[in-house]
Amino acid sequence: MAKRKVSNPLALAVLGLLTERPMHPYEMSTTLRERAKEQSIKLNYGSLYAVVESLHRHALIEVQETLREGRRPERTIYTITDAGRTEFVDWLSDLLAIPVKEYTQFEAALSLMPGLPPDEVLRLVQTRRTRLETEIVATDAVLADLARQKFPYLFVIELDYLQEIRRAELAFVDRLVAGIRDGSLEGVDVWRRAHETGELPTEQDWKEAEVQLRSVD
Amino acid sequence: MAKRKVSNPLALAVLGLLTERPMHPYEMSTTLRERAKEQSIKLNYGSLYAVVESLHRHALIEVQETLREGRRPERTIYTITDAGRTEFVDWLSDLLAIPVKEYTQFEAALSLMPGLPPDEVLRLVQTRRTRLETEIVATDAVLADLARQKFPYLFVIELDYLQEIRRAELAFVDRLVAGIRDGSLEGVDVWRRAHETGELPTEQDWKEAEVQLRSVD
DNA sequence: CCACGAATACTCTGAATCGTATATACGAGG
DNA sequence: CCTCGTATATACGATTCAGAGTATTCGTGG
Numbered sequence: 001m002a003k004r005k006v007s008n009p010l011a012l013a014v015l016g017l018l019t020e021r022p023m024h025p026y027e028m029s030t031t032l033r034e035r036a037k038e039q040s041i042k043l044n045y046g047s048l049y050a051v052v053e054s055l056h057r058h059a060l061i062e063v064q065e066t067l068r069e070g071r072r073p074e075r076t077i078y079t080i081t082d083a084g085r086t087e088f089v090d091w092l093s094d095l096l097a098i099p100v101k102e103y104t105q106f107e108a109a110l111s112l113m114p115g116l117p118p119d120e121v122l123r124l125v126q127t128r129r130t131r132l133e134t135e136i137v138a139t140d141a142v143l144a145d146l147a148r149q150k151f152p153y154l155f156v157i158e159l160d161y162l163q164e165i166r167r168a169e170l171a172f173v174d175r176l177v178a179g180i181r182d183g184s185l186e187g188v189d190v191w192r193r194a195h196e197t198g199e200l201p202t203e204q205d206w207k208e209a210e211v212q213l214r215s216v217d
Numbered sequence: 218m219a220k221r222k223v224s225n226p227l228a229l230a231v232l233g234l235l236t237e238r239p240m241h242p243y244e245m246s247t248t249l250r251e252r253a254k255e256q257s258i259k260l261n262y263g264s265l266y267a268v269v270e271s272l273h274r275h276a277l278i279e280v281q282e283t284l285r286e287g288r289r290p291e292r293t294i295y296t297i298t299d300a301g302r303t304e305f306v307d308w309l310s311d312l313l314a315i316p317v318k319e320y321t322q323f324e325a326a327l328s329l330m331p332g333l334p335p336d337e338v339l340r341l342v343q344t345r346r347t348r349l350e351t352e353i354v355a356t357d358a359v360l361a362d363l364a365r366q367k368f369p370y371l372f373v374i375e376l377d378y379l380q381e382i383r384r385a386e387l388a389f390v391d392r393l394v395a396g397i398r399d400g401s402l403e404g405v406d407v408w409r410r411a412h413e414t415g416e417l418p419t420e421q422d423w424k425e426a427e428v429q430l431r432s433v434d
Numbered sequence: 435c436c437a438c439g440a441a442t443a444c445t446c447t448g449a450a451t452c453g454t455a456t457a458t459a460c461g462a463g464g
Numbered sequence: 465c466c467t468c469g470t471a472t473a474t475a476c477g478a479t480t481c482a483g484a485g486t487a488t489t490c491g492t493g494g
Contacts, residue, residue, distance in 0.1 A: 008480070009325040016329045026443055040328040042320045047480055049445075054479085075443090092333060095326035096341040099349050099386075103259045104319045108226040109312035111257040111375040112233045116309060124313040132316050154404030158328040161389050168385030169316075172378050187371030220482095225451075243472050263452060266473075271450080292472065 004091060005058045011051045012095075013041050015060065015088040018080035022064045025052050026075070040158040052078065060084035106169070117195040118188055122180045129173045136166050221308060222275045228268045229312075230258050232277065232305040235297035239281045242269050243292070257375045269295065277301035323386070334412040335405055339397045346390045353383050 017028050025048055032038055055061045061084050066076045080088070113121055139159060146156060153160070179185025234245050242265055249255055272278045278301050283293040297305070330338055356376060363373060370377070396402030 006479095009320070009322060010480095012325065012329060016332050019332060030442095037328050040320065040324040042481090044481065044483085045444075046446085046482070050480070089333065092326055092329055093337070093341055095322050096330065096333075096338060097344040097348075099345060099352065099383075100322055102319070102321045103226070103257065105226060105312050105317055107257040107375050107378060108229065109309055110378055111254050112229060112309055113313065113374065114371060115233050115236060116306065116313075120310075121313060124310055127314040128316060131314075135316065152404035152407060154331060154402065154408055157330065157393075158324050161324060161327055161386075164385050164389045165382060166316075168381050169378075172381045176374075185371065187369035190369060191371055223450095241472080247471090259452090261452065261454085262473080263454080263475090264450090267451070 004087075006051060006054045006060070008047060008051050009041050010043060010047055011055055012088065012091055013037060013043075014048075014052060014055060015080060015084055015091075018061055018078060019085065019088060022077050022079045024075040024077045025049055028052075036156065036159075040162075055084070060087050114191055114194070118180050118192050122177065125173050125176055125180075129170065129177060132166060132170050132173065136163060136170065139163055139166075221304075223268065223271045223277070225264060225268050226258050227260060227264055228272055229305065229308055230254060230260075231265075231269060231272060232297060232301055232308075235278055235295060236302065236305060239294050239296045241292040241294045242266055245269075253373065253376075257379075272301070277304050331408055331411070335397050335409050339394065342390050342393055342397075346387065346394060349383060349387050349390065353380060353387065356380055356383075 013032060014028055017023055017031060023031070029043060029045070029048055032041065032043055037043075052061070056063070056078070059081055061078045061080050064077045064079045066074050116124075140163065143153075143156070143159060143163070147153065176185070180188055183189070230249060231245055234240055234248060240248070246260060246262070246265055249258065249260055254260075269278070273280070273295070276298060278295045278297050281294045281296045283291050333341075357380065360370075360373070360376060360380070364370065393402070397405055400406070
């Protein structure tokens, strides 16, 4: 997976849009919004204009024309170049075929979780559980509505993916809640005691785990 | 979830470490590495020093002493302040209790997927499937090894979470593969034809879907 | 039919973040 | 003696972000 000149996924979306037809940046942003791609691709003006400029610098897109209606700011309309089309296909293919490690906030939180006492964590993840479930139900309703309207599922498949992931997280959280509650989570006792007495896994313990852990990278 | 003065999760990890004992930045980085937290929290020098400086600016940590051994670069040893301890607990609690939307590359790719023809996508996600499975098996082996050594699962719980998520993705990919292959994926026909004739969902179609989709935000 | 607040259509800025390269010291191994 | 690996950072350009700033146009209630 070679390094890309422009690496923001928003740039991939821009290339995708320009594959359909020429557009100016603001139109890209509204189109993405309309199609709910904002859900899956982070969009903000600052980034959009920067990304477009960068694509232009790297000759993946080019200016078709710039025009002005009334006294509004100029609009610069871009088209995609052949290099751009190639990059789009190549990049998208990579993303589909090669899993890349992503860092989520929750993962970070889990790895620092022992910094809070178990009963506190229990309360917190129970809250998370509730919220997750609410989100899942809401999105399910939307998907059902769309299905009723015969809107092709294919174009909102990323929502379905999201749901699958959320459900998995929900399952994980449920296990965690149960594990803390009934003490079946291996290590809760140590954990609880640590927050009473201050005892934590020693550097020695880590040394012994390190060999295995290293291989995860 | 109020905005934090320092928002990089690496900063949370730094606070966590300084809760245990005073450290200098380089030691933080090696400790995180040793504990495989690098797996779950993105770490690079540039960010680490910047983040420490920022924490310092905001009085969440303070300099304990700076010392020099021989003619090596100086080491600046930091301690956590009361404000820092509070921030740590507060921030970590937030992350555990409140699900936040994260944008993954694969989600972006899925949402742009119709830009490639279905049979190409089939090939690509099959590749992904294989790689995912390999990763899952490898990490399972590591976890099993650690269990055999009686290393407390609690301290690598984030790996277990990762696995759960990966398995969910695998299940999703499997459904996708099957759906394209046997045509049961709603819309494949339209999709395939689009890549032969250029027909895509109209702006009108999107307009109709928009009401529902908007509510997902 | 007009005023004025809301929405539309953009641009700009400063700060945070990233990746990567570099400086420099020291100890160990060949 | 030379080279590597570990130790302890700093430098720096490019990217990314959040949100403020600035015009225009639209919608609506008086």
